[in-house]
Amino acid sequence: MFxxxxxxTRDHEWARVEDGRARVxxxxxxxxxxxxxxxxxxxxxxxxxQAGQAFGVIESVKAASDLYAPLSGRVVEVNQAVIERPEAIxxxxxxxxxxxxxxMSDPKEWESLLDAEAYAALVGELQS
Amino acid sequence: MTAAAALRRTPLHEAHRAAxxxxxxxxxxxxxxxxxxxxEEHLAxxxxxxxxxxxxxGEVAIEGPGALSAVQRIITNDAGRLREGEGLYSPMxxxxxxxVDDLTLFRTGHAEYLLxxxxxxxxxxxxxIQEHASPxxxxxxxxxxxxxxxxxxRAAAVLEAATGASLAALPAFHRSGGLMVAGVGVAVSRxxxxxxxxxxxxxxxxxxxxxxxxxxxAGRAYGLALVGLGARDTLRLEAGMMLYGQDIxxxxxxxxxxxxxxxxxxxxxxxxxxxxxxxxxxxxxxxxVGFEAQGRAIPRHGCAILAGGARVGAVTSxxxxxxxxxxIGMGYVPRAAAGRGGEIEIEVRGALVPxxxxxxxxxxxxxxxxxxxxxx
Numbered sequence: 001m002f003x004x005x006x007x008x009t010r011d012h013e014w015a016r017v018e019d020g021r022a023r024v025x026x027x028x029x030x031x032x033x034x035x036x037x038x039x040x041x042x043x044x045x046x047x048x049x050q051a052g053q054a055f056g057v058i059e060s061v062k063a064a065s066d067l068y069a070p071l072s073g074r075v076v077e078v079n080q081a082v083i084e085r086p087e088a089i090x091x092x093x094x095x096x097x098x099x100x101x102x103x104m105s106d107p108k109e110w111e112s113l114l115d116a117e118a119y120a121a122l123v124g125e126l127q128s
Numbered sequence: 129m130t131a132a133a134a135l136r137r138t139p140l141h142e143a144h145r146a147a148x149x150x151x152x153x154x155x156x157x158x159x160x161x162x163x164x165x166x167x168e169e170h171l172a173x174x175x176x177x178x179x180x181x182x183x184x185x186g187e188v189a190i191e192g193p194g195a196l197s198a199v200q201r202i203i204t205n206d207a208g209r210l211r212e213g214e215g216l217y218s219p220m221x222x223x224x225x226x227x228v229d230d231l232t233l234f235r236t237g238h239a240e241y242l243l244x245x246x247x248x249x250x251x252x253x254x255x256x257i258q259e260h261a262s263p264x265x266x267x268x269x270x271x272x273x274x275x276x277x278x279x280x281x282r283a284a285a286v287l288e289a290a291t292g293a294s295l296a297a298l299p300a301f302h303r304s305g306g307l308m309v310a311g312v313g314v315a316v317s318r319x320x321x322x323x324x325x326x327x328x329x330x331x332x333x334x335x336x337x338x339x340x341x342x343x344x345x346a347g348r349a350y351g352l353a354l355v356g357l358g359a360r361d362t363l364r365l366e367a368g369m370m371l372y373g374q375d376i377x378x379x380x381x382x383x384x385x386x387x388x389x390x391x392x393x394x395x396x397x398x399x400x401x402x403x404x405x406x407x408x409x410x411x412x413x414x415x416x417v418g419f420e421a422q423g424r425a426i427p428r429h430g431c432a433i434l435a436g437g438a439r440v441g442a443v444t445s446x447x448x449x450x451x452x453x454x455x456i457g458m459g460y461v462p463r464a465a466a467g468r469g470g471e472i473e474i475e476v477r478g479a480l481v482p483x484x485x486x487x488x489x490x491x492x493x494x495x496x497x498x499x500x501x502x503x504x
Contacts (some may be wrong), residue, residue, distance in 0.1 A: 024372050034166045035162065035166060041477075059424075059448070060166075061362060062162075062358050064426065
């Protein structure tokens with residue numbers, strides 16, 4: 001259920017490294033939990049984000065939640081398509097509905113993220 | 129909310145779990161927030177039919193000699209004109225005119241009235257009613273009565289299929305006992321909290337699962353959806369209905385809320401009358417208004433409302449309207465800013481969102497035949 005080509009935070013974001021940069025989105029579990037996502041607020045290209053700090057907001061009909069950066073660095077790409085069509089996050093959270101690409105400032109942070117197996121275990125606990 | 133163990137469960141708890149309901153605490157109860165998805169459930173009620181478990185609601189009977197005068201003292205609306213089987217919506221106020229609770233009331237017998245009250249306020253309501261109802265007898269039936277809501281344009285068809293009875297003779301805000309669903313005796317009222325045609329169906333607590341299953345079965349051919357608290361809230365908000373504890377409470381009056389139509393000064397004395405009369409004469413300083421916000425950020429409960437650049441109030445309820453596909457909300461603003469079309473701003477996470485005061489309700493269903501006199 002959770003692709004093993006990336007790592008995850010305990011707050012349900014994912015990050016996948018591509019040519020030294022990290023593409024970031026939210027995990028299907030979170031998208032499903034939020035359900036009916038209608039709004040997303042993302043930083044601008046050039047913004048600096050800090051691992052563990054909020055970098056955006058995602059809103060479902062029911063509630064607003066912060067998005068937490070899995071890694072520190074500078075935002076080099078923002079997915080305008082999800083800003084314009086937030087419901088895409090419910091449809092394809094691990095694929096087309098990525099949110100930002102981060103130029104990592106501290107690649108060591110990668111090691112502290114959960115691999116797919118550890119993340120699946122965390123989700124299992126939350127579901128039980 | 130503290131430990132989950134302290135939460136109460138309705139007789140339909142297992143049915144909710146089996147149907148994939150996502151359970152969450154609400155007013156001391158463990159209830160389904162959603163099943164298939166909030167928006168899907170919401171739209172099912174607008175276009176077809178939805179089934180809700182509202183067994184957490186409280187039921188209080190006021191009976192015996194003095195029942196009518198007790199009811200008239202307690203509520204602001206006029207129960208004096210009700211015939212048996214008829215009902216109404218009303219606030220019940222404190223002496224300052226603040227709303228103690230809002231409720232639906234039915235005259236169930238010659239000197240018998242049944243009040244359907246909010247779960248969160250039930251204990252306080254029962255104490256309040258007991259204090260003010262003497263010499264009439266007050267009974268809290270909440271633990272004995274389960275309540276389901278069947279709402280939507282196809283609700284009547286589903287309920288007719290389940291009961292084998294015609295509901296054509298049951299107009300809005302009327303209640304009828306003596307119907308059977310799956311061999312279970314039920315009392316049915318043509319009421320709801322969604323802005324659609326619909327029914328609330330009361331049964332004995334332990335028999336509710338049989339009624340629920342029969343309605344689900346009868347509803348299959350009509351596209352019935354199970355509906356959780358999430359969609360219950362968006363449906364009622366679109367319909368401009370008040371949520372007690374959020375839009376109205378003991379610090380707000382029915383005249384400030386859009387409930388002036390429920391205050392009947394010509395019926396005689398009632399608790400809060402003097403204060404409300406004074407407020408009526410002086411004119412209210414603030415009013416609850418509906419607004420539509422630009423963009424997609426959602427104004428939520430507690431967000432500041434600004435008019436002319438100054439903070440003048442706060443959002444009481446806000447959501448993304450699944451029907452209108454835009455953010456909507458309600459909140460109290462000074463009378464000067466309460467005019468329809470007025471420009472206000474809502475502060476959402478530090479940003480000011482341009483918004484416009486609009487007429488309530490946000491959503492009104494296609495006109496029904498005569499006899500559909502609902503609030504407003």
